Amino acid sequence: MTPSLLIVALALLSFIAFQIGKARALSVAGGARGIRDLHSLPGHYGMLAALWAGLPALLLVILWVSLQDRVLIAIVTSHLPASVMALGQDGFTLFLNDVRNVIAGNIPASQVSAEAAVAATQYVRLQGYSRMALTALAFAVAVLGLFITRSRITPELRARNSVERVFEGLLFLCSLVAVLTTLGIVLSVAFEATRFFNIVPASDFLFGTRWSPQMAIRADQVGSSGAFGAIPLFAGTLLISFIAMIVAVPIGLFSAIYLAEYAPSQVRKVVKPLLEVLAGVPTVVYGFFAVTTVGPILRVWGESVGLDVAGESALAAGLVMGIMIIPFVSSLADDMITAVPQSLRDGAYALGATRSETIKQVVLRAALPGIVGGVLLAISRAIGETMIVVMAAGLAANLTANPLEAVTTVTVQIVTLLVGDQEFDSPKTLAAFALGLMLFIVTLVLNVIALYVVRKYREQYE
Amino acid sequence: MSDSAASVDSLKTKVPAKTIGDITVPSPVFSCRDVDVFYGDKHAIKKVNIDIARQQVLAMIGPSGCGKSTFLRCLNRMNDTIVGARVEGQITLDGQDIHEKRQDVVQLRARVGMVFQKPNPFPKTIYENVAYGPRIHGLAANRGELDDIVNQSLRRAGLWEEVKDRLNQPGTSLSGGQQQRLCIARTIAVNPEVILMDEPCSALDPIATARIEDLIDELRESYAICIVTHSMQQAARVSQRTAYFHLGDLVEVGETNKIFTNPQAKLTEDYITGRFG
């Protein structure tokens, strides 16, 4: 049976187990009138039987399927003739690709080497055995679970408590997914990055000023040709984020102030959602906007005042990114401003402060930690933003502070290094993970600080 | 509660149309005539007439929701900040209508300071809290003058000795009673003519309350003070005149001694003797 069919079959079996468990509970209770003698409702007994029949078998299937491929490949590899083993790292990878393609039916066996064809046949045969074994084992576990539970059903059995413990466990697992995700990010990205740092020293990466990851094709040039100094990328990222902040922070902050403190409620009701529309627009749309509209406009303006603006200038990418971040800043600032208690405003008004004096010196002053936190979050977003810069910023790793020139960013390079055909072990690919690790660490630090500041601020006025 | 509500209802019919007692004083600082306040549809203050005397404390008492705080907020137009609030009638400050077009609300509030129920120091240092008013109004020509104003204000609020060594600490680091005295210092730093106090001691403990009450008594020499209070003892202790509000009506005004010993209106008597409220 294929794994998906097996899961359907197990679900069916669980349903049957539910009915059996329920019937058994009714019979030990001596019919419907005896239900009050049971510890739990008959349905709970049924559920317990269903869980015991279904869950262990399901876990077995998931574990088996996720490991099956690696085990089978290992077995097939161990039976390969010496000629294949002599191919070397790259040759072997290609060989395995051939084998996989034959297995998947993408190419007929006649088009690959005889060894690969044999290996593929062996794999398919082993896969057949493996599936048979899994089917038998899963059913055995399920039926065993069902019968043991059925024999345990007595009026005293605390079926509801057991069922609920299982459900609580499942809920706990759900909440653990988030932790596992973080763990997965840290482990996988850090693992690949470590491999990168084994090839390229971390100091070259962190402090080098030349970035040209195109590796030479011949093996003897590795290390002598590619340059992995990430400083130009960091500088480019900062430049674009800085431009974005120059656009987003004043506009976002002032529109939040205007909408919260000045605008009549009808205006606020219309304008606020209108600005928030900007937050719902996919970033790829901003990227397109930057390339087709803002970039050319800037170039024409530049020409008219005698400035040479690059086609993919940092300015265009930064401006558009700033527009994207406006609603983010304004809604955070709005939250912070409205959280300032009215009593503080009253205090200032009662002293005869004008509205702007109250806002500038009391409201903003009180909301400052929250706003700073919000701006930090916005910076973290700008640094991690990908599509706008991939589309509107360049690939050239220029180390410059001139916003009219093209710069590249960390995210652009990750995308460039990883999109398209690639081998998994080249420094080029691994460099992307090293960059990803940097990105993750920097944004994480910013987020942790920002969330801490914002939370402290909220607590102050709660 | 239902009991007293019923009795209030039965009394309501006997409420006189006009306020009992003498509403006028010689050379009043505030003079209010036929003042109505509406919150949307709610008629919160009904045709109130009263004068406020200089260098005297006027206490406003009455059961919760009777409109005394609302009336207080009319005097420096703090009701402007509440959406849907509407004030009608005439309120004059030194003979000038405060609702007149020419009247600047910023200037009005510089003349009529206010202290709130809950201490609300700004999230700034103690010094900056007091210096804020003089700064925005441009009352000090230089740093030295400003220092003098802060110093004087804190002294007059009786806070100087406690905070002179930590003027640069946040105002929120003070205790509740100190915070309230800081708010008073902040108010007098602007050199107002009238100080409005909206239950200034309701969030404080008895000792802090006693200090504020002493302070009010001292400040009376320089300012007209209007205080809203829930505590009849406090009204009796600090005020020279007392006004009794009931459901938006000003029922009775008079010398504090007279109000507390010999109230004219039945409602006032019931309230003072503790039959409701």
Added chain:
Amino acid sequence: MSSTNNSAVKSAAETQQQVRNSLARRYRAERRFRFYGFAAVTAGIAFVVFLFGTIFAQGLSVFQQSYVKLEVFYDPETIDPAGNRDPDDLVVADYQALVRAALREEFPQVEGRPNLRELYGLMSSAASIELQRAVTANPDLIGQRQTLWLLADDTIDMVLKGNVSRQAREDERRLSDQQIGWLNALEQRGDLDLRFNRSFFSNGDSRDPEQAGVRGALIGSLLTLLITLLLSFPIGVGAAVYLEEFAPRNRLTDVIEVNINNLAAVPSIVFGLLGLAVFIGFFGMPRSAPLVGGFVLTLLTLPTIIIASRAALKAVPPSIREAALGMGASRLQMVGHHVLPLALPGMLTGAIIGMARALGESAPLLMIGMVAFIVEVPQGIVDPATALPVQVFLWSDLPERGFVERTSGAIIVLLLFLLLMNATAVWLRNKFEKRW
């Protein structure tokens, strides 16, 4: 308190004068400040208008496409010389010859190979594919004549839509003067017209702008979102219920909480790296598949859904919990019977907003290879596929003028879906929002 003689204490009148003196300056500052706020709001609105304005101005024309009316003769000599109507032969027959013959009939005066080649260049290669479909579906057409509107080449389309001027230099408009002449002739006869663009909604990707459509990307996006929804909603709700209703206050749950908040702010591309390293690198799942895309977007949207679901649970008043527990319900029964049904609309709203975010997401999909040139419409969750925003990215990079319009058109489709989802969320919230 004997300080009344100090110079700092001024008379009230003096103070009043000082206040009055400061007023003009302060009100100027007030107006200036207010203007800044107003300018910021105006700028924000201007950006919205400008952004949508340009996208719609460039993209609305995509819903129409240039078609040429040709009288096609299904010549048996050309497509079925054997005369046996064998389906295998019919599929591979030379339908292009039919289109060319029809064009020659339309312009009998054109002679000579180079001129004829220019003439054939008026039509899209999709025209012959359409004829092939028609014949294989209905072989009885062979030998008959039929008047059809067939797809024109994208260069024609651009001229007809006014994106390229007829007066432009010959090399700029990518059409020869001769072709412009034919174009004018066809237009005068009413044989060239803009009609509703079917192929944009029925085709997958293509190298030819006039044939490229969003169907493949749309199906890819829907499959990906389906996986995302099926995984992230139950897991997200489960996690929220655990944290809100069951979790003891201890170090572990604190870690989970902080974790979820931080995960919500991790750049999306990092999730792509995770998907590449774990799902494709470690578990050996197929590249470019909606299945893996769905997994990655699940992890990406999970924090959003958990946070929204927790807010929905928090909004259920404790009195209802106490009532249920007081009746002797277990915690799980309390949650299942009372709390969850009340919180469900809020959770659904959160889920839809999460899905809208997932629909617009492209960076992580680039990482897991959903960025390939794929003509076929995906049939299942492990077929290679792309997604709508990624299609926008791919098309935006292409040089042909026709793809600018396609890109904007794809964006409009994407925005319409987002609008639909957000409107549903708002409707749901308004319909079920309860004030306790």
